[in-house]
Amino acid sequence: MSISSPVAFTNNPDELFVKKHVKYIQSLDTRKDEFEYWLTEHLRLNGVYWGLTALHLLNDPTALPRDETINFVKSCQHPSGGFGAHPDHDAHLLYTLSAIQILAMVDALDAVDTAATVTYVAGLQKPSGVFAGDEWGEEDTRFVYTGLQTLKILDRLDAVDVEKAVGFVLACQNYDGGFGVVPGAESHSGQIFTCLGVLSLTNSLDRLSTASRDQLAGWLAQRQLPNGGLNGRPEKLEDVCYSWWVLSSLAMLGKLHWIDQNKLVGWILSCQDEVRGGFADRKGNAVDVFHTVFALCGLSLVGWGGLKEVDPVYCMPVETTKRLFGSK
Amino acid sequence: MASHGVPRSSTTVRTPQAIQADLLKIEAYNNLVSEVQALRFPSVQKSKHTYSPTSLSTTSSLLTQNPEFNTIWNFRRRIVLHLLLPTSSSSPTLKDDNDQENDKLSLLSSELNFLFPLLQKFPKCYWIWNYRVFILQTASTNLSLQTALKLWKSEMGLVNKMLSRDSRNFHGWGYRRYIVQNIETLQKDINKETTKEKEEGEGEEGVDGEEEEESLAEQEFAYTTTMYGKDLSNFSAWHNRSKLIPRVLSERGATIEERRTFLDGELGEMQTAVYTDPYDQSIQLYNHWLLLESCSSKQTTSTSPVFSLTNSQKLETLSRTLEWMRELLDEEPDCRLLLEEMIFVGSLFRDLDETEEEEDVDREEIKRDMQSWLEKLMEVDPMRGGRWREMQEKL
Numbered sequence: 001m002s003i004s005s006p007v008a009f010t011n012n013p014d015e016l017f018v019k020k021h022v023k024y025i026q027s028l029d030t031r032k033d034e035f036e037y038w039l040t041e042h043l044r045l046n047g048v049y050w051g052l053t054a055l056h057l058l059n060d061p062t063a064l065p066r067d068e069t070i071n072f073v074k075s076c077q078h079p080s081g082g083f084g085a086h087p088d089h090d091a092h093l094l095y096t097l098s099a100i101q102i103l104a105m106v107d108a109l110d111a112v113d114t115a116a117t118v119t120y121v122a123g124l125q126k127p128s129g130v131f132a133g134d135e136w137g138e139e140d141t142r143f144v145y146t147g148l149q150t151l152k153i154l155d156r157l158d159a160v161d162v163e164k165a166v167g168f169v170l171a172c173q174n175y176d177g178g179f180g181v182v183p184g185a186e187s188h189s190g191q192i193f194t195c196l197g198v199l200s201l202t203n204s205l206d207r208l209s210t211a212s213r214d215q216l217a218g219w220l221a222q223r224q225l226p227n228g229g230l231n232g233r234p235e236k237l238e239d240v241c242y243s244w245w246v247l248s249s250l251a252m253l254g255k256l257h258w259i260d261q262n263k264l265v266g267w268i269l270s271c272q273d274e275v276r277g278g279f280a281d282r283k284g285n286a287v288d289v290f291h292t293v294f295a296l297c298g299l300s301l302v303g304w305g306g307l308k309e310v311d312p313v314y315c316m317p318v319e320t321t322k323r324l325f326g327s328k
Numbered sequence: 329m330a331s332h333g334v335p336r337s338s339t340t341v342r343t344p345q346a347i348q349a350d351l352l353k354i355e356a357y358n359n360l361v362s363e364v365q366a367l368r369f370p371s372v373q374k375s376k377h378t379y380s381p382t383s384l385s386t387t388s389s390l391l392t393q394n395p396e397f398n399t400i401w402n403f404r405r406r407i408v409l410h411l412l413l414p415t416s417s418s419s420p421t422l423k424d425d426n427d428q429e430n431d432k433l434s435l436l437s438s439e440l441n442f443l444f445p446l447l448q449k450f451p452k453c454y455w456i457w458n459y460r461v462f463i464l465q466t467a468s469t470n471l472s473l474q475t476a477l478k479l480w481k482s483e484m485g486l487v488n489k490m491l492s493r494d495s496r497n498f499h500g501w502g503y504r505r506y507i508v509q510n511i512e513t514l515q516k517d518i519n520k521e522t523t524k525e526k527e528e529g530e531g532e533e534g535v536d537g538e539e540e541e542e543s544l545a546e547q548e549f550a551y552t553t554t555m556y557g558k559d560l561s562n563f564s565a566w567h568n569r570s571k572l573i574p575r576v577l578s579e580r581g582a583t584i585e586e587r588r589t590f591l592d593g594e595l596g597e598m599q600t601a602v603y604t605d606p607y608d609q610s611i612q613l614y615n616h617w618l619l620l621e622s623c624s625s626k627q628t629t630s631t632s633p634v635f636s637l638t639n640s641q642k643l644e645t646l647s648r649t650l651e652w653m654r655e656l657l658d659e660e661p662d663c664r665l666l667l668e669e670m671i672f673v674g675s676l677f678r679d680l681d682e683t684e685e686e687e688d689v690d691r692e693e694i695k696r697d698m699q700s701w702l703e704k705l706m707e708v709d710p711m712r713g714g715r716w717r718e719m720q721e722k723l
Contacts, residue, residue: 234563
């Protein structure tokens with residue numbers, strides 16, 4: 001990529017409040033006197049994954065106690081092999097992937113019955129190649145990604161029909177280059193991330209023509225707004241989480257240099273809570289761990305601020321994916 | 329844990345009174361959760377009674393407070409499925425089919441009614457939409473085709489309301505396509521049955537059920553016209569329109585000539601629309617689709633092309649487009665979207681074979697223009713400079 005020159009960032013790494021973000025993440029499980037804590041039980045396992053990934057990128061991977069983390073993940077596994085968000089919650093692919101990613105990051109995959117997990121995931125693939133999210137059958141390209149990544153981490157892609165899954169994803173591509181939830185649905189940056197993720201982790205990105213990849217990268221680059229932030233669809237507002245969905249997609253296409261990374265960094269930093277740590281969807285809003293991890297992932301992807309490197313395909317530290325899959 | 333658009337509160341510390349109020353709220357909520365969880369995991373003696381109307385209403389209280397609690401929606405599904413079983417009726421007298429159908433209908437209808445205010449309050453909650461789909465699917469498998477069809481059809485009213493409140497709601501548009509698909513399938517099944525009955529019951533009186541139009545493509549196409557009429561900047565509507573056009577034209581049995589007329593109409597509308605707002609991506613993207621579909625040198629991936637233009641017709645269409653774009657560029661010389669689109673039109677043009685009648689068109693001139701548009705783009709759109717520099721190398 002001779003055309004892309006190194007980015008000259010104008011923001012000083014001191015402007016990222018590393019210690020405050022670590023503290024914020026550590027505080028998440030101590031907020032039991034807040035109503036919100038109880039209303040979000042259905043995201044608890046995802047929350048651990050988001051927090052742990054953020055801590056790894058912030059170079060403080062042991063800031064959450066390892067044994068407690070592993071025990072919590074174990075307590076969420078069902079006899080079916082799938083995971084719920086919390087003990088006594090039903091299993092779903094969204095939680096199953098988080099569980100496996102957490103265990104992969106702390107190198108403890110043998111703590112749970114992974115053979116059962118493989119059976120659970122494989123059982124959710126439909127004849128069209130798509131995956132259902134759970135036994136109730138909602139179909140979505142997000143679940144193709146969550147299903148396949150889970151199996152890839154467990155080195156069991158052979159348990160499903162990968163070719164059919166890839167075929168389903170390709171059928172979801174629109175003329176603008178983007179991908180939707182199902183064939184015929186409008187392009188959306190979140191779905192684009194999952195679809196490019198599927199194509200990347202199955203080594204089938206070359207199934208997209210150069211023209212359609214350029215079309216898609218151009219569409220993604222259009223997501224950057226004059227203030228530097230990224231939106232998820234045409235004519236929508238910017239949001240920190242698209243610093244991940246859009247940016248990781250551009251990274252998978254090798255086109256990070258098609259947007260102004262310096263301006264994006266400045267905009268992401270403006271979404272920090274400089275007093276209590278954490279990132280919000282937009283400047284001045286309430287922070288949460290979801291936006292915190294995706295803000296940090298975005299900063300990491302463009303190589304800013306001394307963060308650990310994140311893998312654009314798996315949304316885990318490169319250290320973890322290297323250990324799992326060898327160097328790429 | 330994933331909040332959008334919630335302002336950060338200025339106070340760092342809650343007052344003791346506020347904490348106390350929160351604790352009371354938490355206690356009440358947790359008691360309700362424990363109550364529902366006890367119903368989900370009943371002790372052996374009570375197990376028979378958990379799938380009851382009372383349980384249903386307990387889950388209603390919880391889900392109204394927290395519709396994101398997907399596990400509770402799943403429990404509710406199990407209750408509904410159980411209540412639909414014929415054996416679950418406590419009445420000792422056997423009900424006739426009609427009564428049973430009415431009971432089922434009233435249960436499923438009341439589920440749909442329960443969801444409506446929740447959807448209005450939480451229009452982006454996946455689990456409510458999913459549950460609604462589940463109720464409708466259950467209607468299809470548990471009710472007569474005609475009754476199920478009525479339920480699905482009345483969903484169009486709901487989805488119209490949701491999309492008039494937020495015309496870009498992602499769930500709303502996806503749901504709309506799903507509803508349409510199901511209405512079409514059910515109507516097809518009903519028509520099949522009616523035909524069969526007519527054949528078998530020839531000569532008999534009282535064969536009811538008129539065959540109705542199966543395809544809703546025209547109706548949906550018209551809906552996209554209404555929606556962009558209200559707001560040109562609605563990419564969801566333009567997207568749906570591009571997906572519907574191939575079907576609409578084929579169902580109209582449109583000839584090649586009629587397809588061309590149709591295309592000219594759409595391109596004309598786009599010209600007006602881009603003039604109205606040259607900075608709108610939605611319009612430019614739809615215009616992009618029309619030109620890509622009609623004027624690309626390669627035949628598109630679809631087996632039957634939507635618009636079969638000859639090479640010279642393609643050249644003529646692209647020249648016409650470039651002409652009005654040039655005029656608009658004089659008025660809006662810094663418009664990056666327009667510049668980008670002009671480069672795209674220019675490259676489509678240059679990909680096409682030359683024809684004899686093309687004397688007045690100078691391909692070299694177009695190439696020079698493309699280079700100057702690109703230079704201008706680099707000047708007015710430095711954010712995407714990396715892309716423009718790469719394009720320049722290829723040109």
